[in-house]
Amino acid sequence: xxxxxxxxxxxxxxxxxxxxxxxxxxxxxxxxxxxxxxxxxxxxxxxxxxxxxxxxxxxxxxxxxxxxxxxxxxxxxxxxxxxxxxxxxxxxxxxxxxxxxxxxxxxxxxxxxxxxxxxxxxxxxxxxxxxxxxxxxxxxxxxxxxxxxxxxxxxxxxxxxxxxxxxxxxxxxxxxxxxxxxxxxxxxxxxxxxxxxxxxxxxxxxxxxxxxxxxxxxxxxxxxxxxxxxxxxxxxxxxxxxxxxxxxxxxxxxxxxxxxxxxxxxxxxxxxxxxxxxxxxxxxxxxxxxxxxxxxxxxxxxxxxxxxxxxxxxxxxxxxxxxxxxxxxxxxxxxxxxxxxxxxxxxxxxxx
Numbered sequence: 001x002x003x004x005x006x007x008x009x010x011x012x013x014x015x016x017x018x019x020x021x022x023x024x025x026x027x028x029x030x031x032x033x034x035x036x037x038x039x040x041x042x043x044x045x046x047x048x049x050x051x052x053x054x055x056x057x058x059x060x061x062x063x064x065x066x067x068x069x070x071x072x073x074x075x076x077x078x079x080x081x082x083x084x085x086x087x088x089x090x091x092x093x094x095x096x097x098x099x100x101x102x103x104x105x106x107x108x109x110x111x112x113x114x115x116x117x118x119x120x121x122x123x124x125x126x127x128x129x130x131x132x133x134x135x136x137x138x139x140x141x142x143x144x145x146x147x148x149x150x151x152x153x154x155x156x157x158x159x160x161x162x163x164x165x166x167x168x169x170x171x172x173x174x175x176x177x178x179x180x181x182x183x184x185x186x187x188x189x190x191x192x193x194x195x196x197x198x199x200x201x202x203x204x205x206x207x208x209x210x211x212x213x214x215x216x217x218x219x220x221x222x223x224x225x226x227x228x229x230x231x232x233x234x235x236x237x238x239x240x241x242x243x244x245x246x247x248x249x250x251x252x253x254x255x256x257x258x259x260x261x262x263x264x265x266x267x268x269x270x271x272x273x274x275x276x277x278x279x280x281x282x283x284x285x286x287x288x289x290x291x292x293x294x295x296x297x298x299x300x301x302x303x304x305x306x307x308x309x310x311x312x313x314x315x316x317x318x319x320x321x322x323x324x325x326x327x328x329x330x331x332x333x334x335x336x337x338x339x340x341x342x343x344x345x346x347x348x349x350x351x352x
Contacts, residue, residue: 011024090143142173145175148180239269242289
């Protein structure tokens with residue numbers, strides 16, 4: 001079925017024939033708690049006849065989301081711990097996250113900010129809050145890079161995005177602006193001349209980090225959208241999440257990384273799934289993840305090798321999983337070193 005608007009309710013899922021009627025009652029409970037949005041581009045990729053469709057698994061609610069385990073937490077990577085003012089996360093010395101918007105064109109069922117995003121989430125920064133956030137950046141000369149995230153910053157209109165980029169242009173010590181987005185894949189029509197010009201309004205070096213998790217997401221139209229960015233002089237990198245039932249096999253993971261390179265996108269981060277509430281059905285073990293990433297070496301080009309990382313729960317930053325920072329203690333437990341030299345147990349004890 002061809003759709004011309006996003007799927008945002010359980011009724012929409014039924015109308016689009018993406019879920020059987022007998023599942024609807026359970027889905028309403030999930031969508032009352034966590035936001036639902038599936039763009040027409042993503043809905044068109046779903047095979048309703050395949051109960052294990054990897055696109056559906058990312059976006060169609062599942063009863064497993066109601067199962068919350070002891071180690072899961074509402075803020076799994078500790079954004080709040082490092083938020084000196086609304087909209088800013090200053091976890092690392094030389095860079096900050098600027099979360100101007102908490103709305104997305106699609107809502108991933110494994111999202112680590114699922115308690116913050118959506119129509120009932122934290123919303124868009126008010127003009128006053130944005131002023132304070134930009135003021136914080138301007139007052140901290142150590143900030144070299146600003147990462148626009150959220151939410152998806154490319155849901156902002158070209159006018160609003162251009163205004164934000166222009167204001168960042170006035171902060172001399174900021175040299176790099178990075179935007180984390182799914183838009184080129186899930187709403188490729190948004191990547192038009194006006195948006196491209198908005199991205200270039202800062203005169204800074206701009207990178208776009210594309211989130212995609214399965215090679216089928218990189219359609220002809222998605223690749224054309226990425227090409228418009230690259231041809232405009234905006235380099236692209238990738239970020240993906242290692243997800244059970246989506247890309248946790250060697251063939252799919254290799255094909256995804258190769259598809260990025262073919263689209264002139266450098267593979268960057270492959271994230272271990274975070275401990276967000278109701279997402280345990282997506283998580284692979286660190287041992288499984290290490291084996292999958294090791295299997296890419298030698299099998300596919302060095303251009304297509306991502307860095308496999310774990311965001312240490314509690315706000316302690318990233319650790320490279322297949323490096324010395326992550327030590328196996330046995331029985332599925334690990335000791336993880338953060339960039340400051342601290343040691344942390346993973347998974348953490350429930351309630352920590």
